[in-house]
Amino acid sequence: MNRGILKYKTLDAAAPQFLQKLSDGATHTGSAVISDQSGLTITESGVGTGLEVLGVFRNAELTQSAGTYGGDVFQPDPTLPIGDNALFLQMTINHTECKYLVPFNYKIVAGPGTWLGGISTDWNLPANWSDGVVPGSTTDVSIPENSPNQPVINSPDATAHDILIGIGASLTLAEFASIEIKGNVTNSGLFNAGAGGAFAYFSGTDQQTIPGGEYYVLSIGGANKILTGNATVSAYLNFSGTAKIALGNSNLTLADGITMSGAGAGTYFITNGTGGLKKNNVGFDEFTFPVGTETSYTPVVFANQGSADNFTVRVGEGAFSSYLDNNPQGSPVSSMVVNKTWYISEDVPGGSSAILQLYWNATDELSSFDRNLCFISHYKSTGWDPTAASQAFGADPYYKRRASITSFSPFVVTNPGSPLPVTLTRFDAAREGSTALLSWSTSSETNSDRFEIERSVNGKDWLQIGSVRSHGESKELVDYQFADLNPIFSAENLYRLRMVDRSAIGTDATFAYSRIRSLNFKDFDRRIVYPNPANDQLFINDPGHVSHVRILDLKGKAVLDFGKIDGHGIRVNQLTPGIHVVEVDWFDGSKTTQKVLINR
Template identity: 30%
Template sequence: MKIALTLALLLPALAGLAQPTLTNDGATLSVGPGTMLYVAGAVQNNAGSTLLNAGTVQLTGDLTNAGTLASAGTLLFGGAANQVFTPGAATVATLVLNNTGAPGQRTLALPADLAVGTALTLQSGLLRTAPAATLTLPDGATLSGEGPGQYVQGNLRIIRAAGSGVLDFGHGLSLDRSGLGRVTATRTAGLLTDNLSRGVNLGNTAYQGIDRIWTVETAAAPAAAVPVTLSWLADDDNSLSSFAAAQAWRADPGTSAWGKAGSPAAATVAGSSRSFSFATAALGRLTISNAANPLPVELARFTAEPLGADALLRWATASEKNNDRFEVEASADGRTFRRIGQVPGHGSSSQPHEYQLVDPAIARYAASLVYYRLRQVDADGTFAYSPVRTVAARGLAGLALFPNPTKQAATLTGAEPGVAVTVFDAVGRLVLTLPADAAGTAVLTLPNGFATGVYVVRTGSKALRLTVE
């Protein structure tokens, strides 16, 4: 017969002093299965100390770990005022938050990264990460209990292995993961920080989206439009008053140049819950706004193509807000850009507009590929960059790569039949090698999971740059 034991440490609080603390200084403290260690105060696990928990450790104060904390059991934060968990190098299986303090006084703060391997359960209170910290739930770990006034603020990352069909990640993201491989979805919420937790129109920061952004990274790029549903709480409406005409937006990871994803439609609103469904051919950063809050100057198209010895750049906008001008920039290496021209914008307009610029004699760059981007500048000086486009310069005996940029695959033409074609990443590691066929063509498909960036394609003595988005 097993007997569950509870050890309660009731540490007396002295008036005017900090919360009482149980300090482990150089010892090993073990909590066995079926056993609870209850601490009415804080726990300090110093460097050189070990806390092994296979049962339950419940505390009403802070938990600071500078030593070894291995919790295969449950850590239960059950205070009545704000608490802090400084994890250090902790391993945690189950984390439960049941802070019963008054609103504004029941937050568990997480100042550093933490992975919770089995379950995160919210019974009462908010769990808030620092802006630079991430709480991660690896594949198989579960999240339960989120609701109004009771959810994870900051960065919550959920990882799921390859699979098929529609999957609800549990933190407001649902998508069809078929063919995407491993999916990592990071939700940043509740921080009220421009372009960290909420999308912002760079031309007019009064135009903002909800206070949630999901960053979706996949091992394989989508082969077709992916059905997505985003859900959020009224807590994160960010003062948007109506979602009768909601709009999804996406941006590349690490950028804040937002573009429309799908079409505007009514969001589903039920009490304090909201959701919006759409389809997008590219993932990345995703968020929601409404018709009254457009996020970008909406760049509908940007192309670059050869025109004799020149390059013809053409782009179009679907709408503009306070758009002063476009500065056209070029680069011979895809890293260092300089301005080569400027085209005035149309201020604020809901009508589409077409633009173009010719860059003459691009052989002057002495590069096989010339890289181009747009720097869109608003009336107040704020700016955003477009995606990068490339044009092959003449003089390489017809050697060409297309499409370039690409998501994963490109075709090389003009190579010498039978000669090896190799692909190297930005640090010189060999990624792919194959021979050109009898027509001098090679289809280059990067293996799943390779990072975006610039790759080098070589055949014989010639080399071209391939940009993977």
């Protein structure tokens, strides 16, 4: 037993049960002092003593970290509860093959602003706080999970700076209660301000985080905010000053009947991730979604003359040649468009008939964009759905309007003749014998150059197998075809079109991808040697796919050996009558073996 590892106060190093050797039974030397006074301090550790700390954990299985050890002082995880914590120190002595696990007690002492909750749930009761003082505007509050009671705010004047809500902990605002928060909220538990009349005001003058949760009234002021989880506001949302809310990957939902004030060009929702602004029960009454990017305010005004539904809106930088599941694909368009994409979705597809107004600023327009002749174009799974072009409304900001929208996906504002690719009305793939026949149609082509046909067997690695020249300019239905004479017979064949436009000299061509179509030839009976039995001539079905043929006798000796063969077959009249084995290698790398009876 290595007695160089000592634990003051609660660990007797001479007791074998407190020092578990995890690898071998050898005796190793080294020295360390482990103390849990004000912090876990390791002394005399490092190369000189042969001791290295690997980690501090909450459990003996070493699956839950308790914090970080930076070489001299242990920094506990902020979610460790107040009071005694049974932790485990893993270390090596002299060499890495010998690991030790040392249990020890680590005590978290409650600092100022720590919720104890020993008396009740009342936030305003001093005895519920570690220092006997109710938090103020400069107090950093910590709410641990192991408190007997979780805090509830009942008063209209609660305030705090930073708030840390631990795992399993909660902070609740009762009816008509309020809190002003001047710092960040780190929420690993539950934040609930959704009771009737509850008021949460985030007023930090530095960038501030807002937790996900339920809000009755949400008010923001001061500097910009970051939403850190999905949130719902049921009654009132107020912007003041120049504060914006960045949604990131979280959604903020506005309930039916909500009132919103203060939103505009300086105060809006920044949709800088996959999260969006959602409005419940949008019907005949117009609703403004105050959204934009970090660079500009580009709101959406929306009304629905069909069945009321919940709609989510976000706007992103750039207009792209195609989209897949609301994700940009292909190349960004570099001219003749507004440099934004508006992503709109509804909870229940079908039944809507929307009137849409998209707003933008002069600084959002790319080169050669003509606001006197523009339109809203809607990207669907088959390609772009344009409409008639006309002059934009407004005077910086500008807007365009489009009605009778019954499906939702990306929208852009563009010009006739813009680099947006063709409108693909269909793309089909069918088997014809051993050939994959691809066919597609377009209803509109502008500045189109060609269709590149690509094939893959895994959906990641794509190979161009052909190209078809497009008509270039067309407003009529145009049909195209391409035959893949050499599909892969040992795997699923995935096909897509890469639709490429004409590029100006010195610029890269823009392109878009079609939907993927698949064909499977695994069950195709082309790998048959016939006739069987054979007399004079032996044929192989689909010889164009054959790279090599060998005919073996039953002893495994090759009696005939060929490279490529043609449709005239193989003469076998010189072979000894009896059973032979035909081995066929295919260009796709597979091999077929078949027994054949040679007769006379």
